[in-house]
Amino acid sequence: MTSTTPTEPTNTAATGQDDHWARKLARLRARQLPEQVLQLCDDMAAKQRLDRAKLDVARLRLADAETAGEQKELEAAESELVAAQSAFDEVSLLLAFRALPRPALDGLIRKHPPTEEQAEDGDAWNPTSFPAALVSAAHIERDDDGHEVEGMTVPEAQDLLDGWPIAESNSLFAAAWQAQQINRATVSELGKD
Structure with missing residues (x-):
C-alpha cells in the first residue's frame, strides 16, 4: 500500500489543477485582439440630421418627460434618432x-x-x-x-x-x-x- 505525504499532491488534485489551468490558458490564448472603427461620412445632410436628432433626444431626456404628450414627443425623437443613425450609417x-x-x-x-x-x-x-x-x-x-x-x-x-x-x-x-x-x-x- 502506498501513502502520500501531505506535501505531495494526489493525481486527482494535480489533474484537476492542470485541467483548470489548461482551460483558462486556452481561453486566454483564444481572446480576440481589440478593434477600433473609424466612421467617415461625406454626406453633410445625413450628419446634420443625426446631430439634430441626438440633440433633440438629449434635450427631451433632460426635460424629464412627465406628461403623455411629452412622452410621445420623446418617443418620436428617439425614433427619428434611430432613423437618422441608420441613414448616416448607410452613407458612411x-x-x-x-x-x-x-x-x-x-x-x-x-x-x-x-x-x-x-x-x-x-x-x-x-x-x-x-x-x-x-x-x-x-x-x-x-x-x-x-x-x-x-x-x-x-x-x-x-x-x-x-x-x-x-x-x-x-x-x-x-x-x-x-x-x-x-x-x-x-x-x-x-x-x-
Whole structure:
C-alpha cells in the first residue's frame, strides 16, 4: 500500500489543477485582439440630421418627460434618432483597425526609428514613415460576408494621410493608434470586502 505525504499532491488534485489551468490558458490564448472603427461620412445632410436628432433626444431626456404628450414627443425623437443613425450609417464608410500583438508593434516601431533631430524633439518613432506603416499594419478589411480580405497597403495609407485634411488625417492615424491602446483588463485586489 502506498501513502502520500501531505506535501505531495494526489493525481486527482494535480489533474484537476492542470485541467483548470489548461482551460483558462486556452481561453486566454483564444481572446480576440481589440478593434477600433473609424466612421467617415461625406454626406453633410445625413450628419446634420443625426446631430439634430441626438440633440433633440438629449434635450427631451433632460426635460424629464412627465406628461403623455411629452412622452410621445420623446418617443418620436428617439425614433427619428434611430432613423437618422441608420441613414448616416448607410452613407458612411468604415475603416477597422485591430491591435497588433506587442512584438509586432515593437518591431514596427523599431523599423521606423526617429531621426536624430526627431528624437531630440521627443519623438519615439519617425513621424514621417510610422503613421502609414501602422495604419496599414493595423487595418483590417472584411468582405460582405464578414471574411477578412486584403486591406490597405502602406502606399495607400500614405496617400490617404497626405491627401486628407489634417483633422481627418489625424483621425485616421488616431484610430489605428487607439486600437493599440484599448485595455480590456481590470485589476482588483483579492480578499477585500
